[in-house]
Amino acid sequence: xxxxxxxxxxxxxxxxxxxxIDLAEKIGVAYATILKTKKVVVGYDIRESSPELVExxxxxxxxxxxxxxxxxxxGTEQIYFSTFHYKMDGGIMVTxxxxxxxxxxxxxxxNDARPVYGETGLTAIKEMIATDSCPNVTELTGSxxxxxxxxxxxxxxxxxxxxxxxxxxxxxxxxxxxGAGMVIDELERHLPFEFIxxxxxxxxxxxxxxxxxxxxxxxxxxQEAVIKHGADFGxxxxxxxxxxxxxxxxxxxxEGYYIVGLLAQQFLSRYxxxxxxxxxxxxxxxxxxxxxxxxxxxxxxxGHAFIKQAMREKDAIYGGEMSAHHYFRxxxxxxxxxxxxxxxxxxxxxxxxxxxxLLEDRMAAFxxxxxxxxxxxxxxxxxxxxxxxxxxxxxDVAFVDGLSMEFSDWRFNLRLSxxxxxxxxxxxxxxxxxxxxxxxxxxxxxxxxFDSADS
Numbered sequence: 477x478x479x480x481x482x483x484x485x486x487x488x489x490x491x492x493x494x495x496x497i498d499l500a501e502k503i504g505v506a507y508a509t510i511l512k513t514k515k516v517v518v519g520y521d522i523r524e525s526s527p528e529l530v531e532x533x534x535x536x537x538x539x540x541x542x543x544x545x546x547x548x549x550x551g552t553e554q555i556y557f558s559t560f561h562y563k564m565d566g567g568i569m570v571t572x573x574x575x576x577x578x579x580x581x582x583x584x585x586x587n588d589a590r591p592v593y594g595e596t597g598l599t600a601i602k603e604m605i606a607t608d609s610c611p612n613v614t615e616l617t618g619s620x621x622x623x624x625x626x627x628x629x630x631x632x633x634x635x636x637x638x639x640x641x642x643x644x645x646x647x648x649x650x651x652x653x654x655g656a657g658m659v660i661d662e663l664e665r666h667l668p669f670e671f672i673x674x675x676x677x678x679x680x681x682x683x684x685x686x687x688x689x690x691x692x693x694x695x696x697x698x699q700e701a702v703i704k705h706g707a708d709f710g711x712x713x714x715x716x717x718x719x720x721x722x723x724x725x726x727x728x729x730x731e732g733y734y735i736v737g738l739l740a741q742q743f744l745s746r747y748x749x750x751x752x753x754x755x756x757x758x759x760x761x762x763x764x765x766x767x768x769x770x771x772x773x774x775x776x777x778x779g780h781a782f783i784k785q786a787m788r789e790k791d792a793i794y795g796g797e798m799s800a801h802h803y804f805r806x807x808x809x810x811x812x813x814x815x816x817x818x819x820x821x822x823x824x825x826x827x828x829x830x831x832x833x834l835l836e837d838r839m840a841a842f843x844x845x846x847x848x849x850x851x852x853x854x855x856x857x858x859x860x861x862x863x864x865x866x867x868x869x870x871x872d873v874a875f876v877d878g879l880s881m882e883f884s885d886w887r888f889n890l891r892l893s894x895x896x897x898x899x900x901x902x903x904x905x906x907x908x909x910x911x912x913x914x915x916x917x918x919x920x921x922x923x924x925x926f927d928s929a930d931s
Contacts, residue, residue, distance in 0.1 A: 477502075481581065482602045484894050485593045485781050488572055488581030491525040495580055497532035499605070503582060504536020504568075506604040508618075509611055510597055511586055513542045513565035517558040517623060519550035520570035521716050522655050522678040525580045530570045533582070537568075538618035540611065545623040549678065551655045552716040553812045556589040557632060558625045560808040566592075574688035574714040577681060589808040590788075593781045630662050636806075637818050639668070642825035647817075648672045648701040648710035648723070652687025652694070653679040656717035659814060669821065672705045674698070687714050689721040689729075690799075699727035708824055709831045711817045719800040720813040722820065724831040731846055733758045734835050735816065736796030737765040742819055743794045744769035753786050753795030753803070756876045757889045757902040761842040762796070777877040778891070784809050798847070798902070844904040845916045851898045852927045858899060861926035862890055862919070886915050890923075899923065 477499060481489025487503065489495040508516070516537055520526035526549075534544050542565075547558055552569045559567035566586045572579040584592035584601075592598055604610055649671050651657035657676040664671055674697055675684045685694055689712035702710040702723050710723035722730040740752045740762060748770045754762040755778045766773040776786035780801060787795050787809040795803035801811045824831060852858055863879050872882040878891025878900075886905040893900060901919060905912035 477605065479602055479606055482598065485591065485598075485779060486581055486583045487598075488575060488579060490578055491529070491580045495529070497528055500529045500532040500570075500582070501536040501539075502605045502610055503601060504533045504538075505540045505610045505613065506536075506601040507566070507568065507584060507592075507597075508537050508540035508542040510600050510604065511566055511592070513537075515543050515545065515564045517545045517547060517555060517562065517564045517567040517625075518570070519547045519555050519558075519567075521551070521572075522549060522653070522680045523572065523577065523580050523715075524680040526570045526680070529580055533568060533570065534620055535616065538616040538620060539613035540618070542618040544618060544620045546620060547623050547625045549655060549658070550625075551659065551813070552583055552718045553807075553810065553814065554625060554629055555583070556585060556808060556810040556812075557629050558623065559585055559587070559589040561628060561632070562623070562625070563587075569716065571716040573716045573718070574686060574690075576686055589810050591781045591784055626662060630659075630666070633663065633814050633818060634666055636815050637822040639666070642668060642822060644668045644670065645708040645821055645825055646670045646672065646705060647821065648674065648698055648705065648707045649676070650674045650689075650698045650701070650710065650712040651676050651678075651717070652689070652713060652715065653677065653682055653684055654687045654713060654715035654717060656713040656813065659717070663814075667821075672701055672707060674701050689714065695723075695729050698723050699729070702727040709820070713813050717813040718811050720802075720817050721800050722817070722831070724835070726832055728832065730831070730835060731798065731844060732796070732800035733761065733798040733844055734838055735800070735820075736798065736802070737761045737838055738823075738834060739796060739802060739816060739819055740766050740771065740794060741769050742823055744771045747793055750794070751790045751792040753783055753790065753792045755783065755797045755799075756874070756878075756880050757847065757891070757900075758798050758842075758844050758904050760887065760904055760906065761838055761844075764842070765838070775876055780811060840909075841907050842904050843907070843909040843912045845902060845912060848901045848916070848920070849893075849898050850901070850920070850923055851896070852923070853897070854927060855892050855897055855899050858923055858926045859890060859892065861929075862922060865922060865926075886911055888915070888919060890919075
């Protein structure tokens with residue numbers, strides 16, 4: 477059986493070549509057997525292949541004696557919520573997030589919505605299937621029942637904001653034909669906001685393109701709608717809406733890096749002295765904001781499994797990645813694509829400030845390149861060559877995640893992809909846009925040169 481769909485932190489592949497109903501059923505059996513689950517919540521995204529995959533997954537779970545609670549079509553964070561809120565032994569979401577429409581996958585969690593990745597069970601699940609060691613089961617001894625978790629989930633989301641005194645806002649919401657629209661429709665009943673809805677209805681054929689707002693070509697519809705309707709800000713989500721992307725009142729796309737600082741500031745204004753987790757790709761703005769507001773910034777390796785582990789170990793109130801993943805202690809240290817924009821709406825709704833005015837000073841103080849990817853023949857060699865090339869000039873060198881090098885007025889992070897032969901580059905400076913752009917181009921030229929040089 478082809479098990480190439482097993483990745484470092486989840487399961488993801490083409491349907492049916494890499495992921496199909498036979499494999500989904502075996503994953504259900506192996507997951508329940510290895511984690512010894514009694515009660516598991518399951519759900520699925522809007523992809524056309526999701527219903528048959530979740531049906532097969534449920535068969536496998538039930539065959540292994542697990543009772544299944546099916547919350548139906550949902551977002552990944554609704555699986556997280558249902559797992560910790562209803563005290564389940566685990567949860568499984570059938571989704572491929574922002575991958576092309578012919579892909580699908582599974583995200584697995586255990587009790588308290590803790591992630592199941594390589595060392596916490598995913599490797600063992602893969603090994604059990606690879607060695608054909610799954611228990612032989614002939615009947616479905618576990619039960620299946622529907623679970624309507626939406627009302628409790630909505631009330632939990634509303635608990636993050638104080639609705640008293642919030643002024644009405646006009647907000648563009650772009651679900652990308654993913655699942656976010658269903659939640660917006662439920663929240664709309666409780667909020668004093670006017671929602672301008674685009675690409676709103678769930679549609680697994682993705683008529684507006686793959687729901688990935690990081691792609692520049694996917695931002696235009698949100699930008700145009702913000703400008704056309706004079707909205708206060710805009711939001712776009714990926715398919716399973718565990719990430720949300722912000723646009724200011726001028727239609728400008730806001731890098732997730734600056735939203736991390738803004739949310740950190742908001743939490744620290746309410747809860748002084750708390751710890752804030754951030755990733756190593758872009759750091760100076762977050763560290764400055766957190767320190768200025770009496771908090772403690774803590775750097776963690778990139779990736780949800782590492783961020784969640786650091787959140788738990790440090791009992792951090794909030795964690796953020798520049799990739800638009802935002803994590804919350806009161807959400808079982810999990811990431812949510814709904815909580816961030818609600819906090820932002822509350823912030824804007826309690827002041828006369830615009831989103832651009834809240835961010836322009838921070839963006840000017842720490843201009844950043846945004847993540848730049850380059851496919852290489854020999855990424856490991858390039859990383860070492862870059863380190864050697866800049867080592868005599870750097871004031872600090874770190875390897876928390878890839879290579880981070882700091883200088884007096886600029887820094888960069890260069891890291892390898894976990895799944896592809898490419899490197900990811902991020903550059904920032906202290907208040908010098910031209911220097912940041914110059915160093916970015918310099919690094920890109922060096923990367924190209926070192927990759928083409930003889931080994």
